[in-house]
Structures are given as C-alpha cells and as structure tokens.
Amino acid sequence: MEVTSGSAQTNLPITFGQPFRSGDLATSQGLRAQDSVGNTVPLQMDEVSTHKNGSVRFAVLSASVPSLPANTARIINIYPATKTTSSVSLPASPAWNLQVTARLSDGSTLVANPQQALQQAIASGSNRRLHGPVASEFNIVAPMINQSTGAAHPHLVARLHTRLYQSGQIRTDVVMENNWALKASPSDLSYSLTVTANGQTLLSQPSFTHHHKARWHKVVWTGAAAPNVRVRHNMRYFLDSRATWNYNLGLSIPESVLAAEASSLASRNTGPMGTAMLTTDMPGTGGRSEIAPVPRWTAMYLISQDDRARASMLANADAAASAPVHYRDHETDQPISVIKYPNLALRYGSSNPSVPTASTSSTWKPDIAHQGSYAYIPYLITGDAFYLDEMMFWAAWNIAANDPAGRGTSQGHMGSEQLRGAAWGFRSILEAAFAVPDNHPQKTYFRTIANNNISFFNSNFTATTDTQYVFPLGGLKGIYNNNQIPGYENDFFMYVTAWALENGETGMQATFNNIARYIVGRFTSAVQAQGFCTSKGAHYWNESRSGSTALSSWAAYASANGDGPSCGTVANGDGAYPDWAGGYAAVSRGMLGAAANAGHSDAPAAYTRWLTFTPNLGTDFKNDPSYAIVPR
Known part of the structure; x- marks a missing residue:
C-alpha cells in the first residue's frame, strides 16, 4: 500500500479493502505490516471471505501509520504472520453523542439518538463488524422517532456504521434508508436532515425528496477532523488476485481525460438521490459508460489510481443507491431472498407475498441487461459497509426481479433473461458470492444462488445441437430474437464465465468449453480456413439458421x-x-484476453491475431479502458 497525507500526521488511522491471491494467506495466519522507513505498523484483519480452497480471498484491513510527513509517500508492506489475539479496550460510553434530525415536509420532526444503542453494542459485542487494536466498527440501526407521538417512522431508518479508532477519532457513515420491502404504504419522503454531535453540526442537508426503495449516505467524523490521506494499492497484486479482470496497467490515462472526468462529475447531481453520470432509463438503447465488465470510471481508477477517477467511481456507486432496487426484509434486516420467498416477484409476474407499491413512481427504470457493476470494486477498495450492502442489494434485486417461473422460483437462475442480462446478472451474483464475508448471514444465500446458476448453464449451454439456447457451433442465442446470435452479448457472457473460472469456479468449465467453440473460435485462423472471415468476428446480430436448418x-x-x-x-x-x-x-478484444486468462488453449493466439485486425484500438483505450483487458 502507498499512503500519502496532505499534512504531517501521527498515528494515522486508515481502513481499506485488500484482495489476496488464492493460496497466499491461510485463514490460520495473521498479518504484520512495516512501513518503508522501518516502523512497525499496527494492523488488523476483519470481514474475511475465502477462496474455494479455503485461503483468504478478501479482507478489510485497518492500520495505524506511526508517522507520516506531509506530501510524502510512504509504502506499507504487508506480510503473512503468526495469528495473534490482541486485547481491545473500548470506552463504555464514547464521546460520540450523535443525533440525527429529519424535518419532514408535513411539519413533523423525527429524531434518532443512538448513543445508548452504541453503548449496548460495545458492552455486548453485538452488531460488531470490525474489532481489533486499530478499529472497532458497529452497525447501529436507529429508528427515526416522531417527537410529537413517540412512534418510530414506519419507513425512514438511520443506519450508522460507527468506527471507533484507538486514536480517538470516530468515523460514522450515516446511511438513510427508505427501503423496507414488505411494509405497507411505501412512499417518497421529503425532508431536511441535520446530524449533530457534542454541540457541533456535522451535516446539514437541505430539503430533498427521498424516493422509496432507495438510500443515501454521508460520512462524518467526531473526536478529530477526518484524516487527510490517500491510499493506493499495489495494483499489480490487486489484479493478480483475480478479484477482477486483468486490466492493462501499461496504459497511461492522459491528464486531459482525467481532467474531463472531474469536470463532468462536477456538473452532475451527486447529492442525495442524485444520479451522477448514470443513465436512469436503463433499458434505453445506446452505449454508456457503466456497461462493461466494470464501468469506464472504475477501469480508469484501476489503471491510474488517480484521485479524480476514484471520486468518479465512488460518486457513481453512491448514485446507484438512488435506484429503486433496495428491498430490505424487515424480518431478517437483510436484502430480500427468493429462498425465503420463492414466489416473490419484484418486477414481472404475480408476487406472493404481494409487494406493496407506492403512489409515486421513480424516474429510474431498473434493468438487468444494461446494468453496471456499481459497488463491487468500491467495496474492495474501501472496505466500507455501505458498498457491501449496495453490492448485495443489486444482486438480490437481480435475482428477485425475474418472473418466479422463469428463474426456477427459489433457484434464482438467470435463464429467462436475455443473454446480456444473464451475463451481468450472474456477474452481480458472483460479486456477492465472492466478496461477502464468510460470517455474514447472506453469504450462504449468494453462494447457493451462484451454484444454481452454474447448474442451469451447464444444463442448457452445453448442447452441441440446435436448442433454445445454443446452436451447433456453440454460440449462444438471443432467446427473444428469433434464434439470432448476438455476438457482443456472447462476448459479455464469456467475460463472466472466464472470470468465474479464474476464481476457481470449476463447475463452469463445461459451459466455458462449449461456448468457446464459437465465442473464441470465430477469431482463429482455423475457422477462417473453413470459410468464416475473422474480420466479421465482432458483430451485432447474426443468423443461426438458414430457413429452418441450423447452421452446423x-x-x-x-x-x-x-x-x-x-x-x-x-x-x-x-x-x-x-x-x-x-x-x-x-468488446471482443477484451473478451479474448479474459478467455486466455481462463486457460482456453486457442485464446492467446486468437487475441494476438485480433490485435492485427484492430491496430488503432490501443490509442482509444487510453480515453476509455472499459475493455482494455489483456492476457496475464
């Protein structure tokens, strides 16, 4: 890790996410850290998720940097070590004293005073997410109480991810939610909000309209000012962990592109319910920056780790929280589950139980087929609970949005989605299955749904004859498009299939092998010798039949x-x-890089060959690296 501060600081607290390569760190091991001038850096590890082989896949790390001169980069090196248990002492009643006040448009005032709830959580160790010699974090769910009636508001809830650092600073991610899934009479709520602590106003949000099934957040600090710090990962190792695709770190994103990104973001609405750079009419046609294995701004950040790309990535992740896809089960306090409710329908079909609807409608039209990966990389970078929840909400909606019959009720598979929807929906499920901590109550849910999808694909995408889903050469059909082959959607599905295999999902091998016959094969010299032009390999829609005869x-x-x-x-x-x-x-060039990384024997040569058919792409990848994925 590289840490830089704008001012000289001591005992600087930082928390961040860190993915690990399979086999690098056993769960029986701990970690130690040392900075580049030889100081021991206190370090703790929480929120662990594991690879298929049981080694650590991802963890949230918290460190306390002993000293950091102003504007001087300091490398923090992290090593495997013997696991130790440190005693942790927390104040019984921290000087937090937060108060959240919402003034609704109907004149009523709602207040949350969560100090006692925090004290109880500290005493019992409940609702604790991080815990160690550097930081302890508690998730405090605070009902918003009507000052006049004493009743809790039925829909508006404050969730306070409260992180107590041993340095004395307290970081609170104030999350406001209006997203109970099954409570009656959901509605938009107009209110202003203030957050105070110890006589100081930490947040003053003017009145706005909070849409139902949406959420927003803002981080505030007490005890001291927010640390002025920038953290950068060893991105080569980050990508080598297979946490995401292998983006080309040899690209240099031009200053003009980064400056334009910052200028564009500055012109967008990034406040509560703001949509930043996202397209709210998601089913609409045309390319957009979020549709790719990861969005353009995320790819830019992975390659550059520039603060402007990071700001864009996080702002757009925050904006995704304004979409009406956030359905929290009031019985479990988790995103809604189709295993618990097999006949739940959030978008299509008849739902049982019925889902209450509001009289107001959102400007958003959520969709699976045109969906970005909004929160996964932000969670891996920051380790923040807000992005963990956001990632789960989108995955849970993708599962429950399909008609129950089409998804196999509690199976939650993507079979009834158009092919690009199957790709991006499955990607969101894998993100959650991979990154959700092993001890999280939703881990088993997303792991089960991921397995169900793999079984579905192996049952339906491995045929070598003409079927509803596949034609004899291995290409996947657009099931709603008269047996046509959408080349780019095949590429999208291959991206996700290849990434699954890179992450040890060996169950995907049969699907991968069969569909690669077409998806990779159309770029090989062997196929050109049989009559198909490589130059035509990247395409929109092609026919899979001549009349009623399948093309074999x-x-x-x-x-x-x-x-x-x-x-x-x-x-x-x-x-x-x-x-x-x-x-x-x-799209195809990046796909071939991904297929090569998943071990397809023909993909490296096909990738190299396709480079000669796309000699100028490298230049434009500097402007938009969304598909700048290369063989490892």
Whole structure:
C-alpha cells in the first residue's frame, strides 16, 4: 500500500479493502505490516471471505501509520504472520453523542439518538463488524422517532456504521434508508436532515425528496477532523488476485481525460438521490459508460489510481443507491431472498407475498441487461459497509426481479433473461458470492444462488445441437430474437464465465468449453480456413439458421451471414468500429484476453491475431479502458 497525507500526521488511522491471491494467506495466519522507513505498523484483519480452497480471498484491513510527513509517500508492506489475539479496550460510553434530525415536509420532526444503542453494542459485542487494536466498527440501526407521538417512522431508518479508532477519532457513515420491502404504504419522503454531535453540526442537508426503495449516505467524523490521506494499492497484486479482470496497467490515462472526468462529475447531481453520470432509463438503447465488465470510471481508477477517477467511481456507486432496487426484509434486516420467498416477484409476474407499491413512481427504470457493476470494486477498495450492502442489494434485486417461473422460483437462475442480462446478472451474483464475508448471514444465500446458476448453464449451454439456447457451433442465442446470435452479448457472457473460472469456479468449465467453440473460435485462423472471415468476428446480430436448418459448419454460417469472397484485414463486422474503444471490436478484444486468462488453449493466439485486425484500438483505450483487458 502507498499512503500519502496532505499534512504531517501521527498515528494515522486508515481502513481499506485488500484482495489476496488464492493460496497466499491461510485463514490460520495473521498479518504484520512495516512501513518503508522501518516502523512497525499496527494492523488488523476483519470481514474475511475465502477462496474455494479455503485461503483468504478478501479482507478489510485497518492500520495505524506511526508517522507520516506531509506530501510524502510512504509504502506499507504487508506480510503473512503468526495469528495473534490482541486485547481491545473500548470506552463504555464514547464521546460520540450523535443525533440525527429529519424535518419532514408535513411539519413533523423525527429524531434518532443512538448513543445508548452504541453503548449496548460495545458492552455486548453485538452488531460488531470490525474489532481489533486499530478499529472497532458497529452497525447501529436507529429508528427515526416522531417527537410529537413517540412512534418510530414506519419507513425512514438511520443506519450508522460507527468506527471507533484507538486514536480517538470516530468515523460514522450515516446511511438513510427508505427501503423496507414488505411494509405497507411505501412512499417518497421529503425532508431536511441535520446530524449533530457534542454541540457541533456535522451535516446539514437541505430539503430533498427521498424516493422509496432507495438510500443515501454521508460520512462524518467526531473526536478529530477526518484524516487527510490517500491510499493506493499495489495494483499489480490487486489484479493478480483475480478479484477482477486483468486490466492493462501499461496504459497511461492522459491528464486531459482525467481532467474531463472531474469536470463532468462536477456538473452532475451527486447529492442525495442524485444520479451522477448514470443513465436512469436503463433499458434505453445506446452505449454508456457503466456497461462493461466494470464501468469506464472504475477501469480508469484501476489503471491510474488517480484521485479524480476514484471520486468518479465512488460518486457513481453512491448514485446507484438512488435506484429503486433496495428491498430490505424487515424480518431478517437483510436484502430480500427468493429462498425465503420463492414466489416473490419484484418486477414481472404475480408476487406472493404481494409487494406493496407506492403512489409515486421513480424516474429510474431498473434493468438487468444494461446494468453496471456499481459497488463491487468500491467495496474492495474501501472496505466500507455501505458498498457491501449496495453490492448485495443489486444482486438480490437481480435475482428477485425475474418472473418466479422463469428463474426456477427459489433457484434464482438467470435463464429467462436475455443473454446480456444473464451475463451481468450472474456477474452481480458472483460479486456477492465472492466478496461477502464468510460470517455474514447472506453469504450462504449468494453462494447457493451462484451454484444454481452454474447448474442451469451447464444444463442448457452445453448442447452441441440446435436448442433454445445454443446452436451447433456453440454460440449462444438471443432467446427473444428469433434464434439470432448476438455476438457482443456472447462476448459479455464469456467475460463472466472466464472470470468465474479464474476464481476457481470449476463447475463452469463445461459451459466455458462449449461456448468457446464459437465465442473464441470465430477469431482463429482455423475457422477462417473453413470459410468464416475473422474480420466479421465482432458483430451485432447474426443468423443461426438458414430457413429452418441450423447452421452446423463455419462455411454455412459465413454464407448465411453475408461473408464475401474477400475477408479483409481490419475488423469490419456490423458495429465493430475497429478504432473506437466502445465498439464491438473492443468488446471482443477484451473478451479474448479474459478467455486466455481462463486457460482456453486457442485464446492467446486468437487475441494476438485480433490485435492485427484492430491496430488503432490501443490509442482509444487510453480515453476509455472499459475493455482494455489483456492476457496475464
């Protein structure tokens, strides 16, 4: 880790996420840390999730940097060590004394005074997320009490992720939720909000409208000012952990691109219910920055770790919280589950139990097929509970939004989604299955749903004959598009399949092997020798049949889809745009890199070959690296 502070500081507390390569750290081990000038750095590890082999996959780390000169980078090196148990002493009644006050448009005032709840949590060790010699964090759920009636508001709740550092600073992530799934009479709520502590106003939010099934948050500090600090990961190791795809760290994002990102963000609404750079009409056509394995701003951050890219990534993750996809079960206090409610329907079909609807409608039109990965990398970078919850909410909605019959009721599979929806929906489920801590009550849920999807794909995507889902060459059909083959959607699905395999999901191997016959095969010289032009490999929609006859050879496939006598040496399929980082040629190039990383024997050569068909893409990847994924 590299830590930089804008001012000289001592005992600087930092908390961040850290992924680990499979096999690098056993759960029986601990960690130790030392900075680049030889100081021992107190370090603790929490919120552990594990790989399939039982080694640590991800953890939230908290460190206390002994001294840090102003504007001087300090490297924090982290090593495996013998696990130790440190005694932790917390004040019985911290000088927190937070008060959250909401003044509703109807004139009523709601107040939460959670000091006693924090004291009880400290005494009992309940609702504790982080705990060690550096930091302890408690999740305090505070009902908003009507001052006049003494009754708790039925929908508005404050969730206070309260982190007590041994240095004396207290960090509170104030999360306001209006998202009970099954409580009657949900509605939009208009209110202003103030947060005070010990006579000081920490947050003053003017009146706005908080939509139902949405949430927002703001971090405040007590005890001392917020640390002025920047943390950067060893990004080579971060990517080598397989936590995400292998983005090209050799790219240099131009200053002009980063400056434009900051300027664009500054012009957007990033306040409560603001949508930042996100598209709220999600089913709408056209490319957008969030549709890729990770969004453009996230890829920019992974490559540059620039503060402006980080600000954009986190602002857009926050904006995703304003979408009406946040359904919390009041009985479990967790995102809604189709295992508990097999016939729940949040978007299509008849729901049992019924889901109360509000009289107001959101400007958002949530969708699975055009969905970004909003909170996964922000959680891996920060370790913040807000992004962990956000990641789970989107995955849970993707599962429950499909018609119960189409998803196999409690199975929660993506079979009834269009292919790109199956890809991005499965990605969100894997994100949760991978990153949710092993001791979290939702871990088993997302792991089970991930396994169910793998079983579904192996049952339906491995045929070598013409079926509802696959045609004989291995390509996946658009199930609602008359047996056509959407090339770019096949690439999307391969991204997720390859990433699953990189993360030890060996159950995906059969699906991967079968669909790669087409998805990777269309870029190989062997297929071109059989009559299909490599230059046509990146495309929009192609036919899988000639009349009623399934196309079972590459020559027949080429003929049915208009390949001429000359193949050409530059990508020229419908929508390929070989010089544009948002075109289908770019989508395919990154896909081939991902397939190579998953171990496909033909993919490295296909990737190298496709480079010659897309010679100018590298230049535009500097402007938009969404698909700048390369072989490891």
